[in-house]
Amino acid sequence: MKNRVVITGLGVVAPNGVGVPDFTKALKEGKSGITCHDNLKDFKFSCQIGGIPQISEEKKSQYFTDLQLRGFNSSGILYGCIAGIDAWKDAGFDMDSESQLDYDTGLIFGAATSGVEKFREAIYGVDDGNVRRLGSTVVLQTMTSGVSAYLSGMLGLGNQVTTNSSACTTGTEALLMGYERIQNGKAKRMLVGSCSDHGPYIWGGFDAMRVMTYKHNESPEEGSRPMSATASGFVPGSGAGALLLESLECALERGANIYAEVLGGEVNSGGQRQGGTLTAPNAEAVKRCIKKAIENSGITAKEIEVINGHLTATAKDALEIENWTNALNRSGNDFPFINSTKSMIGHCLAASGSIESVASIIQLREQFVAPNINCEDLHPEIEALVDSNKIPTEKTDFNFDIIAKASFGFGDVNACVIFKKFSD
Template identity: 70%
Template sequence: MKKRVVITGLGVAAPNGVGIAEFTNAIKNGISGIRYDAQLAELQFSCQIAGQPQISDELKSQYFTELELRGFNSTGILYGVIAGLEAWKNAGLPINETPDWDSGTIFGSGTSGIEKFRESIYKIDDLQTRRLGSTVVAQTMNSGVSAYLAGKLGLGNQVTTNSSACTTGTEAILMAYDRIQSGQAKRILAGSTSDSGPYIWAGFDALRVCSSKYNENPEEGSRPMSSTACGFVPGSGAGALVIEDLESALERKAVIYGEILGGNVNSGGQRDGGSMTAPNSIAVQKCIKNAILNANVNPNEIDAINGHLTATTKDSLEIENWTKALERNGADFPYINSLKSLTGHCLSASGSIESVASILQLHEGFLFGNLNCSDLHPEISALIDSSKVLQKTIKSNPKIIAKASFGFGDVNACILFKKFEN
């Protein structure tokens, strides 16, 4: 018999809130984390606004020793450790003195330590290789974030980092779900992280897919589903969830934030309209349909969708794919929101941060509103009732939320979360 899989811990380092309390307040009250970035302006980026977690030196010192922080400048690992350790503590779990063979981590990343890479390249070119320091490998290897988390918590089960562009976080949660459901682990710290800064964001600015018309009004820059959307706002951060089998959670009397019903991961193979940067709509629809099938629910049971919805020209296509996959449109369509209106696009961290937001909505009984979307795109309003795109947060009691992520390389992931009922 397959095990029921639940969520017992949450952690986040988001542009609009570091820590679950601050983040919950931000999404409930429509508080944006998008700010003007003077460095991007100095480097002559078209987009001069970004979403970046605000991390003080005092906060860093709560998670890292003085020795660890010496020469440390990997923002992705920083965010991942802060979010991961918060989730672990939030779940009421101890830091282990010996390896915990039942607990592991699957924590995704797009890149790791891009600033450390840059620093290393300059030192190597200046014949200062011996001055790179002893942590350069740990900070720059893609699995650095999972390695740091495993070391800080004493995890003895699977410790790995996945990487699948913008689907990374959602994929990590599904990988954790599969491992626990099959009985190979009791709990997995799942999530993802993304580095900050111009060396991550420059390529997207060069592709001309970033918002550049709102540099003087940063909070208006991210406009998913809007007729005046003009590209995504780059962001960064990390989200973390403790995924656990129900039996273990009940045995230790843990708070249960929600249940994972199932999901699906696939690819469009960059065929039939899919490419490195564009989705194959058939694959997107199949991913959603197979996720629903795997979760053993009826499409009519889905109360809300937390979409990928990046504020690009593909938003209308995403909504169309949802209507076809669910066979629901107009007033029958579920409520839908996009966290990117509040945080920007956090790239490889987006799926995990947005999953944390989805679980908070289920657990606390609300649906957050979309900023900057009073002018709903006409192609979207032709597909679904405008009332389904909330402008403000409402009190609600959603039972099932579908969360999807679609990434570069024509890759897709969809997961179904449910309000916990024992």
């Protein structure tokens, strides 16, 4: 018999809010976290705006020791550790460096890159003949699994500890990997999530590809425009999201607060066939991913009431909506409410799936649909498929039980997870 899996802790570091209370407030108010960045202008970027979480030195000292912070400049690992520790504490657990090793709890925390600024320092250090001055944490800060190495040591986790990496699908994939481990009885708890660095050395390649907007450098909060007729490319973002997954039996046993239940999901690839490429989705694989997620969750397409989409503010938004309508066999006013958290935080790359999963759980828990800001001019191809009232531009109070979250990433990889309001 498969274990039921629930969510008992949340943590988030987002451009428009650090911590669940601030992030929740930002979601309800439709607050953007996109700002201008002079260093992007100095590097002659076309897109000079982005979403970067605001973390003070005082905030850092609440999570890291002075020794850990010495020579530390990996923003992705910083964000991931803050979000992960917040989720851990939110679930009712303490962080104690002297605690017993916990073999029942594991960690799957994704990343695309890690410590690029630190890696740059290392390159210059080697080139200048100062290799002995690089410091003892260079490897830990620059390896992709640095975030899981830091977090597992801070929390004393003894089950599977790993970092996954699947471009924009990373966070949603990590969640489903942790879910399956608990479902199959290999762990009682799994801390899951993902993180992403920020800065010109992360975002430069996307600017070179011309997939980021260049039209809103003077009006940053208007730059991220998923599903809009005037969308002109995505706005880069960074941050982290984390969720503490737990078997229902374990959660009930200790009287834990339960945010929601994970019903199931699906991960697949389009194989860069049938129109799919390194940067474009295979529509048939996307639809199959959605349909299998529904099937694996034991529900019907009619039961999905809200969707938190991938929706990046590129030319592929209309195709994503078309794929949803075909996969669900629902359109017009019969289509679920749908939103894109990216309208407020930009595209947080590897962190997007986990931050948006946290946003999905918050909406489910507090019974509202967050607004799609900058979408007053709905794309005509989308409007032809879905009634505009299903794409709200203001916070909408709504009593619902099931929300779907999907991510579709570079490399033609897909993931979809189904969350349900908890009921024993």
